[in-house]
Amino acid sequence: MKRVDYDGPIHRDYHASRALGEETSRAWLELFDTILPARRPLSGLDLGSGTGRFSPLLAEAFGPVTGVEPADAMRAVATRESAHPLVRYVAGSATAIPAAGGEFDYGLLFLVWHHVADKDAAAREIARVLRPGGTLLVRAQFSDRMPDIWWLRHFPGGLELDARMYRPLAAEIETFEAAGFAARPDLRMVRDPSTQTRAQRLARLRHRSMSVFQHMSEEQIAAGFASLQREVDADPGAAEPTAEATVLVLTRS
Template sequence: MRRVDYDREQYQNYRRGRALNEQQLGAWMSAFAAALPERRPLVGLDVGSGTGRFTPALARAFGPVTGIEPAERMREVAQAQAQHPDVRYLAGSAEELPVPSDSADYALMFLAWHHVQDKPRAARELTRVIRPGGRLLLRGNFSDHHPEPWWLDHFPRGLEADLAQFQPLHEVIAMFTALGWRVASFGTVTHPSDGTRADVLERLRLRTLSFFAQLSHDEAEAGLRNIERIVAADPGAPAPALAEPLLTLERR
């Protein structure tokens, strides 16, 4: 997997390219609420918070949140455009979390785990900072539980390139259970439609998915041309909803 440098490649378009509409944000917040303890407030971490697309919503729903993001320019966008009185953004990474031990009730990693370079170290850090009984919400793709958006097959090597970024589910679970965690739940969340297929194409052109970093320029262009032909035939066709995996782990 080629590492994405978000300080150079995607920070300018990321917030627009990965924005959630109200229905999509609501679906995910409902799923997170069902996976977390009922008491409020909860102290949260948004690990790999990027431009803060979830961070303020987490604070509104559950309590104070620290967004932790290694890319300086992604943090700058979050600090300017994703503000909330109970949110702060800090430099850090999953391998080096800048918060005290046993200080968080939960952490969210939303499509961030596959970017972690030293996963065993990150698992130990998450174990350090999340209190006993706390939760880790891991919205990640897994090589054996992988949602396939309608556009993926239109790229040469599309599925192959995307799958290469992810671990199988059992490897992720084994890493955490060896540190004393248990699986609280695993299932899928229906991510509502992104609008029309033409809407999706417009966002794909921004190339704010790590998938694009795994393709050559020619492969990416060929795939986008393929999708353009599909969209041109019926630009108003709705993009289908997608069932996406969510693993919830509990620290014992």
């Protein structure tokens, strides 16, 4: 599938349209807190930090964070909109992380891994910058465990197209194990406590900041938004359904 250009128009509305609500932020931090070591501070890597959705939250809860983001435009938004005294945003990528070996206690990849072309090299590079015993949190989707995303059902072929962006869980585990992560990783599930209405979700989706839209034709997108609008018009105040999200938890050997 084609590469998503985050230096292009997608970056303009990303920060606002993909912002985390208070309850969603709390749910993710509570999960991370149950997984990460109890000692503080921890040195964190937010790999593919984008516009800085998570970096300030992680820094506030756990300690200093380095946000590594390859897209200059996304990183510029993060520096402007998501500044925090314990966060630094730097240029880099999953295969070229500007950090010393063993620098980080943990790393977070939040809906980033499917964008990485050379996953074998990236897994080795992530292993390099994590200390032995360090934790890697990979919030991802897997082609054999895809969630039923309510709004994506409205777009012709949307669910199938979304699944093609990901690999099976076993393939990802094999990649990380070969790079130096311990066998038998943990798979955690969290339900996003969305407080949005369907109408509010539709308004955000119209910014088209979800990467799946970059792989759709204009005809698919138009048909999907028309179908979504009909559902919203039928019950404007209806709450948005939630779906479970998966987090692969790995330990650096």
